[in-house]
Every structure is written in structure tokens, then in C-alpha cells.
Amino acid sequence: MSPAHPTVRAPSLHNEVVLTWLCASLVLGQVPRTPVFRQELPNGTRIVAHSMPEADTFSVHFAFRHVGLEVNADLGSTLHLLEHFLARGESGSLAAKAESLGTWVEAYTTREAIHVAFTGPASEMEAALALAEEIGGLPRITLDHLELEQRIIQHELNLIPRSLRHVRSAWNLIGEGSRPDPFGSAESIQGVTFDDLNQVSEQLLVAPRVSIAMSGPAAVDDLAAAAEQLATRFRPSGEPVADWATPEWSPSIPPSPPGGGLAIITPSIGQPAGLANLAILLGFSLVDREWEPIYQPSGISSLMVLSGGNPESWMALQQGDANFRAEVLNAGYRALPQWIASQQRSPASDAAFRATLMSSNFALGPEQVLARVDLVSVELLSAAYDRWRQEGVRVRA
């Protein structure tokens, strides 16, 4: 344990367990090493490979960074439609082909990128990688296809959970309204045309906007070679790819009653202050399981939203209850390293975490984040808690 935590202590039992584990690991020579390879290819695609010999699954995760795209149409709606079509693969039937192997495809859009992930049992990795070459290509899209997908998204918009509606609200409140709403609206979805899709895909599906993370039980060189192969389908871009601007900060608004949420923008979790805010977010969710922690990371900044919660928890937060504060700090402090480790528990979560971080900050990975955990002092945790309490922006669904 770091000596920088004089008052917020993990329970002694936990200390003993961690110390025992560390000692045993050192004696047995089993201090975990993570063979990770990271490279920016000549065409601009970023790849990262992580060998996980004990895993029985693999995952390949694509992140298509949409930051700074300039288009005529409603960008969020167009991106949402594009995400649905990308998940179908170039053949249009990627899901069925993947599931015949026992593998599966998932897709989602964040404020920074469209993500498409391909995961499955390790025994099918080779066959699945051949299928993964479809990702990044679009199927043949007819007017019928476009209208069908628009209808499906209309249904989807009815089902957006409260926490993501809070995220959406936070973007607008925290000076990020210029960034696309990845869901789009019912009206604007209907207005997206073939031309809009073409314009966005032309700009988006280019090598410098693509990050590929491969995690699984193979040699790191083999995983890197496979990622490199997948990257060859993307063409270089003549245009520079824009980065985020520094987000504007917001006025202070008191915490919200139940049904609402609280949002903050923090430094990247590559910095101790960002990690301290994440620890507090985790602490809140452990102290009251009705609180849903939403964390949208990036290498530049992170959007964190606390959604839901019991009235008594909100009251304790608002009134500065000292016991409640200590409980959140303790729970968050304990949970932080476990949360980072949990991101690497399976190839799917590992590849998603790596692609997300690398997409906006090439040098940042779980190893760099974990190395900064010991820098999260009690002062940083206290400051982060107070910031949540005093500067958190109230959001409503």
C-alpha cells in the first residue's frame, strides 16, 4: 500500500491479502508481465496486441474515431445508421456467419468513436479473423435497407436507458453540445440520405481514424500481424485528423434528486486526478447499488455520470455527511485497482479498453493507467469527492 494514504485506509484484511499475494508472487517468480505490442502503421492505423495465454476467448476490437468530421447532415444520426450497417459487415450477413462459429459481433457508438468488436472462443480465432476482414466495409445498401434500418433505430430510440439519456444531457450541459449525439433524434434519423452516409463513411473509414486492438491466447507477434493484416483494408487520408478541443467547464449546480444524475468532465484516467474521480464514481456505486456509474473514457478527458440512486444517498451527498464521505472514499480506493484489473479479465473487455484509450491517446494503455494508481493520494481522493459534490452538473433524462 502506498504510504500516501494516512487516513483513508483499506481494511487491514485487504492489506494482508494483497501483501500475501504480492509476497507469494515474488517468491514464486509469478509477477505478471503483459506482453503488449503497440504501433502506428505507415497508413496511420493504430494497432495494439495483447497476448493473454490463459484466455479461452479472443477479441478484435475496431474503434473508428469520428472526432472532427465535417458533414452537412446531422452527424449523430448518420453515425448511428453507419454503426448499424458496419455491424452487418461487407457481406451484410456477418452476424449469422460469426454465430455459426460460435463467435459474435457487437457495435456501439460513443462521443468519440464507433466501436465494432468481434469476440469468440479461441479455437475459432483463425476462421473468425478471416471474417473480421469484413469489418470496416459496408454492405450494399438499397433504399429498402435504409428505410428498414431507420425504422429499427426509431424503435431503439424508445428504449434508451436513463443512464445514457443522462450522458446525452451532460454533453449539452457541459459545453459539449457541438459533439454529435450518437443516438440522433427520431426526426433527424428519418432525414439521413445515401449521400449523407457516403459523405461520412468516406471521411470516417480511413486509416488514421482506425484503431485495432487484438487480445487473445496467441503470441503477441501473431496477434500484431493479424491486426496489421486487418489494417491493410483502410486507405490513408490526405486530411489531418482533428483532435478534441479542451472541454469548457460548467457552472456549479447542486446534486439532483432521484431520477436525475450528476455529471463531470475529468482529466484522462492517464492522470492521477482523473483516476481519483473514477475512484469516487466507483465508490458511489458500491455504497448505493441503485447508482449507475457511467464512464466514457478517452485518452484526453473522461465523461463520468452518476445516474439514479436512493434519496438517502443523494441527501447524504448534498448535506456533506462525513460518514457517507468516508465510506465512498474507502470503497472507491479499494475498488480502483480492482476495476482496472477487471478491464483485463477477458480479451473482450481488454481489447475494448485498449482500443478506447489508444484511439485518442496513442501512448495510453491499461499498464500506464495501473502504474499511476499509487499516485492517487488521499488528498486527490478528497478533492475529487468535493468536486463531485460541488461542481457536478445536474442532468435529467
Place this chain on the structure above:
Amino acid sequence: MRFLLSACVLLIAAAIFAEDRVQILEMPDTSADRIIFEAAIPYPESDLWHQGHWEMLAQSLRQGSQDFGRQELRRLTQLTGTNFVTQANDGWMRVQLSVPAGEMDLGALLMTSILFRPSLREDDFRLLLSTLDDATPRSPWEQAVGSRRAARWRPHFEEFRLLYETAFVPDQMVFGVAGSFRSGEGQAAIASRLPRRQAPRTDGLRRTPQPPLAPPTEPSAFRFVERIFPEVQLDGAGGPQQLLAAYVLGAGFSSHLTSALRERRGLSYRQEFLLVPTLAGYRPTLRAATDADQIEADAWERVREAVLADLAELSDADVERARTLLLQSFDVAMPYHPLMLDAERLVSPALEDQIALRVYWTLTGMTLTPEQLRPLVENVELEDVLEQIERWFKPSSRSNHNLLTWLRGQSS
């Protein structure tokens, strides 16, 4: 491989602990960094009154015990970075917690304290009751599902306590211990802390004529369709056929339900065919959110017609794909498949889920292991699947349009 290993270990170590008829399963795994404790508590009454009390009881167990205050309990059950689980299901409840490796005594103490020495204070009870009024669903889907589940009754504290004392009797329950320990240690740790308690003699619990809390209203932006079918016994006649038919209907993005409703007709975004674990077995349950401008009967009719109309499109390849996904459900954590661990979670190969699954199967008298299911499922053919789906979806099939109706029927 992991599944096979677990199954072998379980076969060696899972002899049911016989003393006092208490059933304690073990699943030792020396590579684990934690020890997991699971308990399943049956309560065969499924009417609305009991269901409301049952859900309240599951939440009350989180309020602390006579040995550990609420904060202390929370702290000690979070040492592995996860919250402990108390989940009310139809006819049974599950409780799970985990502690770091080497903390067998602590884990057994926590589990038995939560189960047999809960604080169940009237003040906590009233506070919890008041929060139910303010509870807001996390999503429109949850709101729709919740509106079909038990309408919550306002329990009286005395009745609530009596329900607890009637249900939480060790020899009615099934326990499980998994993770880092040697065979026999888990059984000993639990058994040595079990109280010798009998269920009180009652003529049935009193049913106070209190009005129920208003059930959550269904979102108006879409029409939610829910249909439930008679429970499936996986090891009974037709069990493997029904299991595979459920996977053909509900596993993955290429499932028959997704294809018929979403991909071909654009009728919905989310549609599920689930096997929900109840005390009577797995209950096949269809859920879909479709256009709001229909009455429920019409919406169900459209769903039913779409499923049946596309049956001719199903091929051996679809059945093979579903079989692959089914057999893999026990080995790989998949995001979309029908087999549920409890009312809210899907089964995954995590040790937490494997011990929970075995405890539930033991609770419901299922004698097969996942490994023994494999050859049975491999014998199922396309014709069997088509026959089963038609049985579920034909107009005269025995099904109920939603759980609320079914529960009312049970209680009348």
C-alpha cells in the same frame, strides 16, 4: 476445457452434505483468487402478495445483520470488488457473496449472518418501503418488464417477518461454495454455522387487505409484448428439444425472433426469448417492444404471425448455429442467449455463475450436469425444433399474455 475441469472437480467434490438434510455443493478451484458462497431459498407461493413480500425481503437482507451493521456488511462483502447479490425470483431467492482466498471462515460467517441473523428492523423496513414509492426504473424496457412483474403489495412488518421465518429454514435451502479451498472445507464451514431452525407452524400467512402500490405504468412510446409458456424441465421428456428451440428463437443476432421481427419487418429493436428460472423449472418467456399504436392482442398477433410465417425459412444450418451457441453458453461469456441465471442475469462461465447454476438445478431437482446435457442436445433435429416452436406459437397454444395475469390466476 474450463467447463470440463469444473465438471470433473464437481463430480469428485459435490457429494451432498447429508447432515440434517442440508444440501451443500462444493466446487473447489485452486486457481481462483476468491471463495464464492451461494444460497438458494425456495418459497413455493407465487401469488402477488407473496411476490411483493419476497422482493422486499431480498432488499431487506442488504440492510445489515445482527452481527454486522449495514456499512460493515457492505465493506466486508466488497473485498473482491463486487457487491453481494440478493435476487428475488419466482418461487425462490438467491444470495451470493465472495471473499478473498483464505477467508473461508469470514465468508461462511457473513453468509450465515445475512441469511439467519438479518437485522430486519422495523425502522429499516419502513425506510425501504418508502423508497419503493420513489423508485424509478433504469430504462423503459425495465419499466415495461417491471409493470408485468409482481405488483408490489404494501407488506405489514409482522407478516413480513413471518414470511422470513417460514422460508429461511436451512434444510429447505441449497448452499454452494466455490473457489480456492480444499474439498470438504466449504461444507464444514457452512454446516458448522447453520442454526437448528424449523419453520413455524402457521395456517398460511395472513393477507392484510392493504392496497398494493400502484404498479409502474408501462411506457407509452411503444407496445410491450410479453408471452410466457409452460415451464421446461431440461432433464424431462422433451427438455432438450425445448432448450434448443429456445436457442433457435433467441440466441444471437441471427436468431429466428430477431430475424423475423427486426431484420425482415422492422417491427422492433429489442426482442428476446428467454428461459427464466423459477421454482417450477425454466419458464420460456418472449418479450418484444413494438409499435405503440396497437392494442396488446394485435401486437402479439403480429409477433406470432411473423414467427410462424418465417418458419419455412429455418434450415439445418440455423439449428446447428443455435446448437453451437447453446453448447458454448456454459464455456464462454456470450452477450445474447436465452439461458438465465436468475430473473435479471444471463448464465456465464464465471465460477460465480457455475456454482449458482448448480445450486439452482439442485434446488429444482434437476439431476443432469451441463456435460450430460450435451449428447441429449446433439440428438435434436430441425423437425423437433419446428414442432416445438409451432407448439408454442400456434393460436391455441397454452400461454399467458403476461406474468401479471398468470400470477393473478395462480392466486385465485
